[in-house]
Amino acid sequence: MPAVFLLKSGSIDWDKFGQILDARSSVTMIINGQHKIIVDSGLLGEEEPLCKALAELGVKPEEIDCIVNTHSHPDHCGNNHLFSGAKVLTAKEGDVIAPGVWVLATPGHSMDSVSVVVETQMKTIVISGDALPTLGNFLKKVPPALHVDCDLAVASMQRILALADYVVPGHDFPFSISRKAYVPLPFRIGPREGSAGSKLPD
Numbered sequence: 146m147p148a149v150f151l152l153k154s155g156s157i158d159w160d161k162f163g164q165i166l167d168a169r170s171s172v173t174m175i176i177n178g179q180h181k182i183i184v185d186s187g188l189l190g191e192e193e194p195l196c197k198a199l200a201e202l203g204v205k206p207e208e209i210d211c212i213v214n215t216h217s218h219p220d221h222c223g224n225n226h227l228f229s230g231a232k233v234l235t236a237k238e239g240d241v242i243a244p245g246v247w248v249l250a251t252p253g254h255s256m257d258s259v260s261v262v263v264e265t266q267m268k269t270i271v272i273s274g275d276a277l278p279t280l281g282n283f284l285k286k287v288p289p290a291l292h293v294d295c296d297l298a299v300a301s302m303q304r305i306l307a308l309a310d311y312v313v314p315g316h317d318f319p320f321s322i323s324r325k326a327y328v329p330l331p332f333r334i335g336p337r338e339g340s341a342g343s344k345l346p347d
Contacts, residue, residue: 146266147177147245148335149313152198153187157278157316163290170221170315173272174204175263180243183212183231184261184272185315189223196227213242215274215315216258236261251276251305253298254289260305265334271309276301279317284325 155171168188172195175182181204187195199206209228213236214221225233234242236259238250245264252258254275261272271277276298278289283306288298305312306322311334313319319332 147175147263149263149270150174150202151313151319151332152195154318155316168220168316171313173313175246177243177246181209182242183209183228185215185221185274186212186224188220192224192227195224213261215260216255221274249304251301253294253301254292256293262308268310268334269308270311270313270334271305272313273305273315275315277305277312278315280320280327
């Protein structure tokens with residue numbers, strides 16, 4: 146069964162006029178057997194904190210074998226170069242990346258947006274990118290402020306919420322659907338209770 150490790154939470158800052166001042170995506174690693182997968186690689190210049198987070202888990206960047214970018218915006222794929230041994234996947238609806246890890250098409254923010262669904266032994270985690278960028282979008286039931294198609298964006302959020310126990314959003318901390326609240330960090334869900342990195346968030 147797969148294990149999910151949040152390497153870096155996303156963030157977004159707006160000015161008083163609603164213009165984005167700074168946007169940085171979440172970076173997540175999935176491990177399932179020999180498969181080591183990165184979902185979104187963050188903004189260029191964030192190599193040091195990513196390498197530090199990987200080192201704490203005993204993983205070297207060159208050990209990552211594939212990357213899935215939830216979409217092609219630079220704050221989500223700026224560090225793809227860091228993972229020199231990885232294949233960058235062009236992911237589409239229904240693609241199985243590894244056992245228990247598959248792709249959900251979630252267009253609306255952009256037409257190429259996808260989410261990655263991870264089915265662990267007990268919970269389903271959806272790494273949503275900007276299809277569901279913050280806890281606030283979930284609580285307020287509003288699509289991402291930046292979108293190319295509002296109806297598609299709303300439908301994609303609904304698809305995510307129908308599947309997820311937890312969401313790793315594009316620009317916020319991970320949160321629980323049932324509790325409607327952030328979960329404690331570090332966010333690490335593994336295949337078995339009691340194994341390294343496997344404690345389920347409260």
